[in-house]
Amino acid sequence: MAVAAANESEQAAAGEPTPTPATAANDRPVATLDPRLFMAACRGDSNQLKELLLLEEEEEEDEKQGTEGGATGAADDMPAVAAAHVVVEVDPWARPPDDAAPCYQKPKKKKKKKKKKDAAAPAPPSGSRSTPLLDGVTIEGDSLLHVVAARGGGKKFLRCAKMIVREKKRKGGAAAMRLVLEARNNKGDTPLHCAAGAGKARMISCLVDLAAGGGGETAVKELLRKQNQCGETALHQAVRATKNKKAAIDQLMAKDSELACIPHEEGASPLYLAISLGEMEIARHLFHTTKGKLSYSGPDGQNALHAAVSRGQALPMLLGWLENDLKAADMQGGQAGEIRCSAPAADLLWQLSSQRDKNGSTPLHLAASLGGWPRAGFLSKNFGHVWAKSRSATRLLLDANLSTAYQADNKGSYPIHAAAWSGGLGAVKMLLKRCPGGATLRDGRGRSFLHVAAEEGSYGVVEYVSRRPKLSSILNAQDNNGDTALHRAVHAGNVAVSGCLIRNRQVRLDVANKDGMTPLDLSCSMIPPGFDYDMNPRRIIELSLASAGAPHGGGRPEPIYEKWVTKSDEDKESEKLTEATQVMSIVAVLIATATFASAFALPGGYRADGDSSNHAGTPVLAGSYAFNAFILADALAFVSSFLATVTLVYAGVPLVDSSIRIKYFNIANTLVYNAGRSFVAALGLALYLVLAPVDRMIAVTVCAIIFVSLLWGNMVAWGLARVANTVRARIGVRQAVLRVHARQVCFEVLVHFGSYVIIFGLPAIRKWARVK
Template identity: 45%
Template sequence: MNSSTNIHDLLTAYGSHSCSDKGASMQKASDDVEALLNLPSGSTVSLLDGVTIEGGTALHVVATYGESDGFLRSADIIHSKANHLLFAHNKNGDTPLHCAARAGMSRMVRHLITLARDENTGVNRVKELLEVENSLKETALHQAVRIVNNDIVKLLMEENSELASFPKDGTSPLYLAILLEEDIIVETLYNASHMKLSYSGQNGQNALHAAVLRGTELTKKLLEWNSDLTTQRDENGSTPLHFAAALAQQSQRGSICWQVLEANSAALYQSDCNGLFPIHVAASVGESGTITMFLNKSPSSAGLQDSMGRTFLHVAAEKRKVRIVSSACRNRSLLWILNIQDNDGNTALHLAIQARSLRMFCALLGNRHTHLNLSNNIGQTPLDISLYGIPPGIFDDQISEAKIHFALTVVNARSGGSRRDHFEENYTRQLKYDETEQLEKAKEPTQTLCIGVALVATATFTVTFALPGGYKADEHINGGTPTLAGRYAFDAFIIASTFSFVLSVMAMVCTWC
C-alpha cells in the first residue's frame, strides 16, 4: 500500500468516533498527522510521494478531513515540502481545493487559496488554481454549489469573479444552482460575476431550460437577465418554450409558459429535431389552454406542420386528446386546418377513426366543413378506415367502431378509388392478421385461467379427505363418519364444495376444447 495511505487511515480511524467526541478526535488526528509530517526529511518525502486508493495525495487527504489549526499547519508543511501537490489531481481529476470545497471546509478552502498566493516567492497562481477542472469539467465552485454552501461560493467568487463562466461548454454553476432550486446561490453567482457568467447546461440546454422546470420566480429572473436564452436549442432541438409547453396549467397570465412566450413570441416558430413546434408539444400532452394562448398570440401558428406534415390537430387526434379536438371543431377561426393532410395523406378525421374514438369522430363529423371523402396516400377514405377498424367476429352495433361506420354510411360517405375486389382482398388479409393477433393476445390469459381452475378443482377435491371437524372415532356410534354431519353449515359446505369441483372441471374441459 502506498505510504500516504497512512494519513488517510489515521484520519479515517479518528473520524469514526461518536459525535460527542468528534471534535476532540479530529484535533488529535491533526496533531498526529502533523507529527507524521515532521519526521526526518527522507521519510517525509517518501510519504508525500504516495497516493491513496482514490489517487489522492497527502494534501488531498488533509484538505478533505478538517480545517482546524492543526490541519491548516499540516497543509503548510506539505506545501513547503512539495508545493506541486497543490495542483495534483486524483483519479477523478480533483485537486485538494475540489476536495475541501466538497467537504464544506471553508477555512481550508481559504487557506489553500492563500498557499496559491505565495507571498514568499511572489508567484500568484490563485486564478489558475480556481479554474482547474476535474474529469467532469467542474471547478471547486461546482462543488460548493452542489453542497449548497453559499459562504464558499462567495469566497470563491470574490477571488475570481469570472469563475462562474467555467466550463465553457459544459454544466455551469448557475445551471446547477437552478436545478437545485437554490435561489440565494443563483443571486450570489449573478451579482458576484458582474453578469459575466455561463448559462450553459447539460445535453446542450441552458439555464432557462432548467428554470422553466423549476418555477415562475427562477424563470422570471433568467428572462430579466438574458432574454436571448429563449432562442437557444438543446441537443434535441428543444427551446425553453418547448419545455414550457409540456407543463400543466400554463394558460394563465404570469405562468411559466406565458412569461417565455411574452419574452420571445418568435419561439413559437422554432421546431425541434423532429420538426415539432411548441404547439405540437402542447397538443401531445393535452394542454388545450396552452394551445389557446398560442393561437391568441399568433393565429397562424395553427397551421404549423411537423416533419410528418402534422398540425397540432393531427397530433391531438393521434394522442386521443378529445378536448383539444372538440375545441378546435367549435372554433370558427380554425376551419381552415380541419382538412389539412399530413405526409401520409391523412386528415384529422382519418386519425380519429384510426384511434377508434367515437367522441373525437362526432366532434369532427358535426362540423359541416369537415370533408368526408378525402383519400389518403393508399386510397383510403374515412369510410374505408372505419370498416377496417371493426374487430373480426364482432357484430355488436353498440361498439364504437360499428357506430362510426354506421354514421358514415348514413351521411353517404364514399369509399376510396380502389377496385372493390382489391379492397376486399386487403380487408380479408387485415381480418386474418387481426384474428392471429387476437389469438396471440388470448393465449396467455387462457393459460392462466387453466392453471386457476385446475388449482380450484384440486383444492375442492382434497377437501373431502380433510373435512372440517374431522371424523368420529371408531369406538363411537357411527364411527368414521364426519363429526359435523347433519348440521346445516356442514351440509352447505359439502354442497358448495361439490359445485366448485364440478364447475372447475367443466371450465377446464371447455378451455381445452
C-alpha cells in the same frame, strides 16, 4: 473533450504516464495511501502526520509561528527557507545501523535530540517501499491533501494542509508544490474542488494562499479555473455544497471575479447548476455578486433559461434580472459565441430565449411541454416551487420573445406541437391567443398541432379545436401522407378522440390518404384479426364510422386488404382461445360451487318441528317474495354456470375446428355473464332476508348497491350507447338508424339482463295471482 485533453497534458507535464483505454479497463484502482496517514488526515492530527512523515523540528517551529500569526488561520503566508542545505532521500521505514552517521546535519543547531521511536515504530505496510508516503492515494484517487481539504476547515486541518504542501516543496521545489495543489483524483477534482464541495471557506483560502506563495496570481487563477472531468470548477462544487455555500462562493469569487463565467460555451455554468438544483438564493447571490457578469451556458446546448422553465419561480426571477437589472449594465464583449452579458439586455434576452439545445428545443418548447410529464398537474398545483405550470411559463417566455413561437426544433415541431403532444390545453390556448397564425404551422411530417393531439390522445385539445369555428380550417388538413386528424385518431385507436371528431359535422369522413384509405378503411385494417373481444376500442370506432355513414375508398378492396390487413396465425389463435377458455372455466366453476352450497344453507334456516300447515325440514322463510326470488336466482346461477362449464370443455379442445370453438366460447361467455348476474342477485336477496327483520333501511341500501353495480358490468350496452350518441350528434335522429341501434341495444339488454325478468318477474306474478 477539452477538459480531458487538459488533464492528459497535465499528466504529461508531471511526468506521469497517460493510461490507455485497455489499461484503464483491465486495471482495478488500488489504494496506496498508508492507513495511518489516512486516519491522521481524516482527524486533522498534525502531530501523528509529522511523526509518520519524519518531519524535522524546524518545520514544526515554523508551522507554529505561521499558525499563531493569523487570528483565524484563513490566510497564512509561506515561511521563507532560512538556509540552503543538502537533503538525501532515504527510505523512511529503513532503520539505519546504530553507528551510522545521520543522513544530514542541521547547520548551527544541535539543541534537541529526536526521540528514538524507531524501535517502537511499526513495520511499514507491504508496497510502501515502492510508493513514497506523500504520493499514496485512496481507492477514489484522493491524495493526502484531498483528504485533508475535504474533512475540515479548522486550525488543525489547515496546519496539516500546510505541512503537506511544505514537505512537497522542500523535496521537489515549487514545481512539486504546484503539482500537489493541482493533483486530481479519479473524478478530476483537485483539493480545491474537495474543499469547495465540503463548504470549507477557510480551507479554500488556505489553499489559494499556498498557491499564491508558490506561483503568484497566475498560479491562483489557474488553480481556481481547473475543471474536473465534468467540466466543473471549484465554484460549481461550492454551489453543490450542503452547507456554507455562500461563504465558499464568496471566498472563490474574491480571488477571481470572473470565475462564474466558466465555462464560456459548453457545459453547465454555476448559474445553470444553481437553478437546475432549485437553489434560487444561491442563483440570486451569484448574479448580484458578479453584477450580471457570468455565464448562462448549460449542457447539451442549453442555457439558464432552459433550466429555469420547470423550476417554479426561477423563470420569472431570471427574466426579471434580464429585463430590469441588465438594462443599466454596460458589459464588455466576450469571446465569439459566448453567452454572456456582452450585449444590451434586449439582445441578450433574445439570444437566450431563442437558443436551441441539441434537440433543437428552445425554452418555449420546454415550457409548452411541461404538462406532458407524469403527475405534472399535481406537482404544479401543490408544489409550485418545484414544478411550474405550462400556461404561466409559456406566457412569460412569449412576453420575453414572441418570435420563438415560430421557431422549430430539429424535427420541425413548433412549440404549439409540443403543447399538443403533452395535452397542455392552457399552453395551446396561450399560443393561439398570442400567435393566431400558429394554428396552421406544420412540423417535419406536415402535421398540424391537431394531428399531434389526435394521435397522442389529447382529448382536451381536440375538443377545444372542434368547438372553435375559427379553427375549422385545420379540421380536414392533411399531412405528408394525406392523413387527416381523424385518420391519426383512428390509427391510435382512441375512442374518445375519434368520437369527438366524428360528432363534428365539419369533419369530412370521405377523405382518402395517399394509400387510398378513408378513415373507415383504416379502422377496418386496424381491427385485430381472429379471435377478439366484441367491444374492442377499434371495433367501436369502426361501428361508429359505419353507423355515421362514412364511406370506403374507391377501387377494389383486395389490394388494400392484402397490403394492410394482417392475416391471423392459426396456432396463435388456438393458443389464445385455449387460455381464454381456461380463465372463464375457473369463474364458471367457482359460481357453480358457491350456488350449489347456498342451496343447502338457506337464509333463515329450516323448521325443526312441523305442524298441520308446515312440514319439518322446510325453509322458515318459504313463501315470501324475497325468498322465492332468491331461490330462482340461485338456481339460474347454478344452471348457467354448469352449462357454461360443459360448453367450455368443447371450446377448449384444440382438436375441434377454430370456428366451432369460437362459437362455443361465445355461448359460454353469455352463460357466464348470466350466471354472474344471477349470483349477485342471489347474494343481495340473501342479505335482504337476513337483515330486513332487524334493520330494513340497511337491507334496502345493500340491495341497491349490489344491483347498481351490475350496470357497470354490462360493457357491451355501454359501448353501444356511446356509438348511438356519436351517431345522433353527427346525423341527427333518423328513424332507420335509430331503429337499428334501438334493436341492438334492446337485444343486448335482453340477453344480458333477461335472467332478472325470471328472477323478479315470476315471484311477482305469483304474488299478484294469490292476492287476486
